[in-house]
Amino acid sequence: MHDMILPDPRGGIRTRMDEYGAMAIATLLTDFGLDDYYVAAVKGVILxxxxxxxxxxxSHQVPPGDVETALFLLRAAAPCFPPGxxxxxxxxxxxxxxxxxxxxAAAAAVFVAPDNGLLTPWLERGEVYAVDRPDLYRRSPGRTFxxxxxxxxVVAALLAGCRPAELxxxxxxxxxxxxxxxxxxxxVLSGRVVHVDRYGNVVTDLPASWLGGGPFRxxxxxxxxxxxxxxxxxxGEGExxxxxxxxGTLELSLRGASLAARWGVERGDAVRIVLESDHGSDILRHEDPPGAEE
Known part of the structure; x- marks a missing residue:
């Protein structure tokens, strides 16, 4: 993920959003599903x-309470959006x-979420603020929504020009x-399943560059x-x-069917790839990122 964080003469840092004026685009990611009024209500308040x-x-189809799946989806989608x-x-x-x-405030954007680990990939990339703006909140008979x-x-305030540091x-x-x-x-490459898409393709966290060109299992x-x-x-069909x-990571797929369903694969399952070529292993050793070796 590419950061565009610039010095701010007013103190702290600023992101590229300041160069574009008030922000105009907001993405929404929830576990609300689409059967209830929840998504519409959130959009209505923002608009x-x-x-x-x-x-x-x-997406609004994150499994209820599944922070790690939400993190994966946001990390995959966010780089595709414009600054601000x-x-x-x-x-x-x-x-x-x-x-x-x-x-x-990170990667030329602002990420808003509960403090539960969902924003882990961006915590080291910019400035983190604990929102304390009761003047912005809606009055509500309860604390369930x-x-x-x-x-x-809070999102609406950012879209209207509020700076993250003002929150x-x-x-x-x-x-x-x-x-x-x-x-x-x-x-031996050791990783795990980080996502199963709707087609049953199994997405791993293993960088594709690690596989090399030799035989493997x-x-x-x-x-x-x-x-x-x-x-x-x-x-081939059924292969x-x-x-x-x-x-940029390795996936496992089955032609014409869901590999996850056929093999009984779930997110979090261990993935092991045995390289059967010394040549392939030599290539991999030169590309190791920090912390990748045991």
């Missing part, structure tokens, strides 16, 4: 206060509690998700694939294989 805003749905975008992520098992609301009553007004104090103790890094040692959930292809169509996904 009531920032009527010129463009709202883009990332506000990203709202409400996957909030602690709704109504004393957990904080965060606004993180902070997405509408607190998060949405509350800067903090350095935000909660982080403990995400184990992929590893490789002695010709990719193992997950008691099954294995040994074929590498450039795209899904290169697989499983490994390919480089759109995020």
């Amino acid at each position: 009531s206060r920032a009527p010129e805003a463009t709202l883009v749905d990332v 975008t506000v990203h709202l992520a409400v996957v909030d098992p602690g709704v109504g509690s004393d957990r904080r609301l965060l606004a993180v 902070d997405g509408r009553d607190r998060f949405a007004p 509350g104090p800067r903090v350095d103790d935000a909660i982080r998700c403990a995400l184990p890094p992929p590893r490789r040692r002695d010709g 990719a193992e997950v959930a008691g099954h294995a694939a040994t074929v590498r292809v450039g795209c899904y169509a290169e697989l 499983a294989g490994v390919l480089t996904g759109s995020l």
Whole structure:
């Protein structure tokens, strides 16, 4: 993810959003689903206060309370948006509690979410603020819908030109998700499943560059694939294989069916790839990122 963080003569840092004036685009990512009125209510509050805003749905089908899935989806989608975008992520098992609301200015954008680890990838990339603006919040008879009553007004304020630093104090103790890094040692790549898409493709956290060009055996959930292809169509009907996904990591796919369903793969499952070529292993060793080796 590419950061565009610039010095601010007024103090602290500023992001490229300042060069574009008031922000105009907000993305929405929740676990609300589409059966209830929740998504519409959040959008209604934002548009009531920032009527010129463009709202883009990332997803509202995150499994309830699944912070890690929300993190993955936001991390995948956010780099595609223009500078100055506000990203709202409400996957909030602690709704109504004393957990904080965060606004993180990073990567030429602002990310708004509960303090539960969802914003882990951006906490080291910019400035983190604990939102404390009760003057912005909606009055509500209860504390069961902070997405509408607190998060949405904060997003609207940002869209209307409020600076992140005006939302509350800067903090350095935000909660982080403990995400184990992929590893490789002695010709074995060890990672995990970070996402299963709607087609049943299995997305791993293993960088595609680690695979090299030699033979291999990719193992997950008691099954294995040994074929590498450039795209899904290169697989034979019913054949499983490994390919480089759109995020630059390795994916496992099954032609004509859901590999996840057929093999019983779930997010979080361990992935193991055994490299059967010394040449491939030599290539990999030269590309190791920090912390990737055991």
